[in-house]
Amino acid sequence: MKIEEVIKLARLAHLKVGEDEMESLGRDLSAILAFAERLESANLGDVEPLAHPLDAAQRLRPDEVTEEDRREAFQEIAPQTRDGFYLVPKVID
Amino acid sequence: MLNRSLSDLSRGLRDGDFSSVELTRFFLDRIRSRGGELNAFITVAEEQALESARAADRRLRDGVAQPLTGVPYAHKDLFCTEGVLTTCASRMLHNFVSPYDAAVTEKLKEAGMVMLGKTNMDEFAMGSSNENSFYGAVCNPWDGERVPGGSSGGSAAAVAARLAPCATGTDTGGSIRQPASLCGVTGIKPTYGRVSRYGMVAFASSLDQAGVLAAGADDCALMLQAIAGFDRRDSTSMDEPVPDYTPLPGADIRGLRVGLPREYFGADLDPEIGAVVEQAVGVLRGLGCEVVEVELPAMSLSVPAYYILAPAECSSNLARYDGVRYGHRCEAPASYDDLYTRSRAEGFGAEVKRRILVGTYVLSSGYYDAYYLKAQKARRRIRDDFARAFGQADVLIGPTSPTTAFRLGEKTGDPVTMYLSDVYTIAVNLAGLPAMTVPAGFVGGLPVGMQMIAPHFREQDLFRAGHCYQRETDWHRRMPGAFE
Numbered sequence: 001m002k003i004e005e006v007i008k009l010a011r012l013a014h015l016k017v018g019e020d021e022m023e024s025l026g027r028d029l030s031a032i033l034a035f036a037e038r039l040e041s042a043n044l045g046d047v048e049p050l051a052h053p054l055d056a057a058q059r060l061r062p063d064e065v066t067e068e069d070r071r072e073a074f075q076e077i078a079p080q081t082r083d084g085f086y087l088v089p090k091v092i093d
Numbered sequence: 094m095l096n097r098s099l100s101d102l103s104r105g106l107r108d109g110d111f112s113s114v115e116l117t118r119f120f121l122d123r124i125r126s127r128g129g130e131l132n133a134f135i136t137v138a139e140e141q142a143l144e145s146a147r148a149a150d151r152r153l154r155d156g157v158a159q160p161l162t163g164v165p166y167a168h169k170d171l172f173c174t175e176g177v178l179t180t181c182a183s184r185m186l187h188n189f190v191s192p193y194d195a196a197v198t199e200k201l202k203e204a205g206m207v208m209l210g211k212t213n214m215d216e217f218a219m220g221s222s223n224e225n226s227f228y229g230a231v232c233n234p235w236d237g238e239r240v241p242g243g244s245s246g247g248s249a250a251a252v253a254a255r256l257a258p259c260a261t262g263t264d265t266g267g268s269i270r271q272p273a274s275l276c277g278v279t280g281i282k283p284t285y286g287r288v289s290r291y292g293m294v295a296f297a298s299s300l301d302q303a304g305v306l307a308a309g310a311d312d313c314a315l316m317l318q319a320i321a322g323f324d325r326r327d328s329t330s331m332d333e334p335v336p337d338y339t340p341l342p343g344a345d346i347r348g349l350r351v352g353l354p355r356e357y358f359g360a361d362l363d364p365e366i367g368a369v370v371e372q373a374v375g376v377l378r379g380l381g382c383e384v385v386e387v388e389l390p391a392m393s394l395s396v397p398a399y400y401i402l403a404p405a406e407c408s409s410n411l412a413r414y415d416g417v418r419y420g421h422r423c424e425a426p427a428s429y430d431d432l433y434t435r436s437r438a439e440g441f442g443a444e445v446k447r448r449i450l451v452g453t454y455v456l457s458s459g460y461y462d463a464y465y466l467k468a469q470k471a472r473r474r475i476r477d478d479f480a481r482a483f484g485q486a487d488v489l490i491g492p493t494s495p496t497t498a499f500r501l502g503e504k505t506g507d508p509v510t511m512y513l514s515d516v517y518t519i520a521v522n523l524a525g526l527p528a529m530t531v532p533a534g535f536v537g538g539l540p541v542g543m544q545m546i547a548p549h550f551r552e553q554d555l556f557r558a559g560h561c562y563q564r565e566t567d568w569h570r571r572m573p574g575a576f577e
Contacts, residue, residue, distance in 0.1 A: 006450075013408060013453040014415075014430075015446060016438035025450070028508055032451050035509045038397040039467050042474075049469030052299060052329075053285050053476055053525025054549060059328055073192040079422035086417050091429050 001026040001033075094119045095255055096572055099164055099312040102258060106153055106163045113153065113163030117146035117207050120165050124209060124256045127576060131254060132231050133247040135170045136178050137210035145207040152205055161319055162205030167257035169248050170211035171218060172303070173292040174198050177208075181294050182226040183216045185414050185421045185440030195292025196324050197261060197303050204319040209257055212247030216442045217411065218268055218296045220244050221514035224505055225444045232501070233276060234573040235539055239498040242272030242514075245306065249276040252306050253540075254576040259307035259316050263293060265300045266399055267493075267518025270530040273306050274493035274542025277532045279559065279569055280306040281313045284549045285525035286331030288317075289324030297406035298329065300399075300522045309569045310531060310559025314338035317552065336553050340560040347381030349558065352486025356392040357517060361495055369534040369541040370492050376565050377490075377558070387482040387489065391474035395520035398475070400512055401455050401468035402523075407445075408452025414440060447508060476524040483548045488558055492517055493530040493542035521546055529555040532568035540568075 006026045010017040017025060071084060080087040094102070094116055105111055111119075121139055128134055142165065149163035168174065171181045173191035175198075180186045194202070201208070215225040223231040223246025231246040233239040234254040241250040245262030249272035252260050262269035264282035273280025281304045288303040295301060305316040318339065323332040351374065358367055378384055416422040416436025423439050426432035441449070455464035482489060495516055504511045521528045526549060530542035543562075547554045563569050 009450050009453050009457075010434075012457065013449050014412075014433045014437055015441070015449060016434040017446075018438075025447070028447055029450055029454070031507075031509050032400060032447065032512075033454065033464075035512070036397045036401050036451075036455070036464060036468075039394060039401075039464075039471055042391070042394055042471060044467055044470040044474065047470040047473050049466055050473035050476060051469060053472075053523065054331065056286070056329070056331065059325075061325070070192060074418070077188075077190060077192065077419045079416065079419075088417055088429050089426050089432055 001030045096308070096570065098309055099161065099258060099307065099315050102164050103160050107158070113146040113149040113207060114143060116163065117142050117165050117209070120209055120257055127254060128256055130232065130237065131234060131250050132229050133213055133251040133256060134167070134210045135180055135182060135213050135228050135247070138177050138208055141177060142207050142209050149205045149207060159204050160315060163207065165207040165209050165257060166201065167210060167212045167248055167251045167260040168198065168208050169245055169261045169263060170214055171263060171294040172198050172261060174208070174211065177211065179211065179294070181217050182214045182228055183440065183442065183445070184227045187227065187421065189420055191292070193292060196289035196326065197320050198292065200320045206319070212251055212260060214247055215244035216445050217294065218244040218263055218265055219407070219444050219448055221267065221271055221511055222504065223247065223272070224501065225442055227442060230501055233498045234576055235277065236498065239500055240275070242275035242494070242498065244268040246272045248306050249273050249278055249280070252276070252278045252308065253573060255572060259305060259312055261303065262306050263301060263303050264522065265297050265403060266522050267515035269304045269306060270493050270518050270528060270542070270544060271515060274530045275498040275540065277540030277568070277571060278306055278308055279310050279313050279529065279531050280304065281317060281529040281552065281555065282521065282527065283317060283321065283552055284527045286329050287527070287550070287552070288320050289327040289330050291324055291326040295410040297403040298410060299406060300403060309563050310529065310556050311339065313529070314340070314556040333550055338553055338556050340557045344557050344560055345381065346377065346558050346561045349382045349488060350486045351377055351382045351384045352387035352482055352489045353384060354387050354389045354392070354482065354489055354491055356389050357491030361516065362492060363496055365536040366492050366495070366497070366541050369536060370543050373533040373543045373562065374490060376562060380561055380565065385485055387485050389478040389482060389520070391471065391478050392520055394471040395475055395523055396512060396516055398468040398471040399519045399523060400451070401464045402472065404448040404452035405456050405465055406452070408449045408456065411445070411449055444508070472523045475520050479524045479526060488554055489546040491544050493544040497536050497539035497541060517544060525549060527552045527555060529559055531559050531562060532571070534568055
């Protein structure tokens with residue numbers, strides 16, 4: 001896998017990858033994908049894809065509020081909050 | 094109190110031979126004196142354990158105890174526990190104290206079990222050797238220079254060394270069965286949807302399933318009984334009745350049809366391991382089982398398909414770690430993008446990053462059909478193979494792992510070689526089936542496991558077969574010499 005491709009993937013996955021990691025990462029990803037490509041040899045043309053091993057469908061429930069408000073408990077473990085909001089670096093100048 | 098079954102411990106508590114506080118102290122002392130060398134625990138919850146033990150003793154005294162009330166257990170560190178760290182063995186969650194309990198945690202609390210602590214594991218359950226932990230590798234109690242297997246390596250090592258009488262685990266591609274096999278204990282991965290995934294940190298949601306590890310099959314039956322069942326908070330939980338898992342004292346397996354998949358006994362299998370499993374099959378034959386050969390022709394597709402599907406789901410599930418709401422956040426982020434990408438780069442280890450990137454690749458536009466869709470097709474093939482085999486057999490049997498415990502560092506340089514450690518376990522997850530490994534002997538002083546696979550929701554057949562096998566053998570009661 002080319003370095004440019006690793007950079008593109010890392011950007012898509014929101015992962016910062018250091019210059020020094022690029023080459024070995026590219027090598028590992030190529031090896032893993034080459035391994036996955038063993039599926040190529042199987043004749044799978046007309047097989048229907050399987051998403052759920054028991055063929056279950058998504059269960060539906062009435063559209064009602066079931067969660068209680070636990071904002072304080074959830075924000076207590078956040079890295080940075082103020083007045084009930086999560087804080088992040090400025091996005092708009 | 095050492096090396097006794099859960100029903101023995103339960104009886105001891107009821108008869109007043111010892112209290113839950115005494116039993117809990119006994120295991121906490123073992124963890125303190127012997128746990129360090131194994132690195133099996135990330136957190137030891139001494140105070141909470143003693144508090145639960147006191148509550149259990151009150152229940153026992155008041156006559157409102159359930160079968161496992163007062164019995165201690167070790168909890169894999171990816172089940173959320175209110176008030177106790179849940180790290181997933183990741184720097185990303187090194188400071189994460191969950192604001193709620195996982196369904197499994199809740200149920201074990203209701204049963205009155207006593208949580209000793211949280212066990213070490215491969216980071217986010219990604220690994221087969223427990224070497225991918227931010228908290229360091231776990232050692233195998235049978236040989237300190239070898240791996241315990243993974244990802245539930247801490248749970249398996251803790252049970253093998255009898256630092257805990259039983260433990261929880263999770264199994265996405267073999268993460269209960271492979272370490273249980275390498276550490277010489279019994280472990281079951283139930284049917285997909287049997288145990289609630291609510292509050293279980295997600296890795297690959299169409300494959301993840303919680304289960305248990307203990308010395309014997311009867312112990313696992315008791316513990317699974319406590320955690321199995323429908324939960325509306327998990328959208329993939331199955332609303333199926335939970336049968337009584339504990340086999341009756343006189344249970345037998347006469348006439349049980351045992352299928353040996355040819356693909357499980359091929360050229361890749363170490364002949365000495367094959368011989369151990371065949372000997373175990375001989376024991377079952379002696380108990381009146383009928384043995385037939387079956388075929389699973391798509392078996393060779395399982396590991397490649399898994400390493401497309403699992404990373405794809407992982408890349409999506411792990412997108413939640415953003416450095417904003419909880420978990421690790423980098424120092425002095427320069428921008429929102431910097432905050433997100435650097436927190437993740439610092440928080441995740443090498444294997445987790447590889448899987449996120451592989452998953453991102455196979456799901457990206459232009460590659461979906463070539464990888465993801467093809468893997469889903471292979472998945473159906475594999476599941477249909479099992480369905481056909483279950484027309485001829487009630488239980489399928491083969492080895493759990495192609496090798497015994499390998500040396501620490503032996504496979505860390507090559508991800509694909511490591512992935513092949515799960516060659517006999519992964520297909521079961523793709524098909525959503527229940528499977529159990531039981532200790533079946535030793536090769537070179539290291540434990541070998543026999544894997545038993547059943548149709549969906551037939552866990553009771555595994556427990557019955559395991560019970561009958563373990564009535565005839567004592568491999569599951571053997572302890573590593575250094576921990577006796």
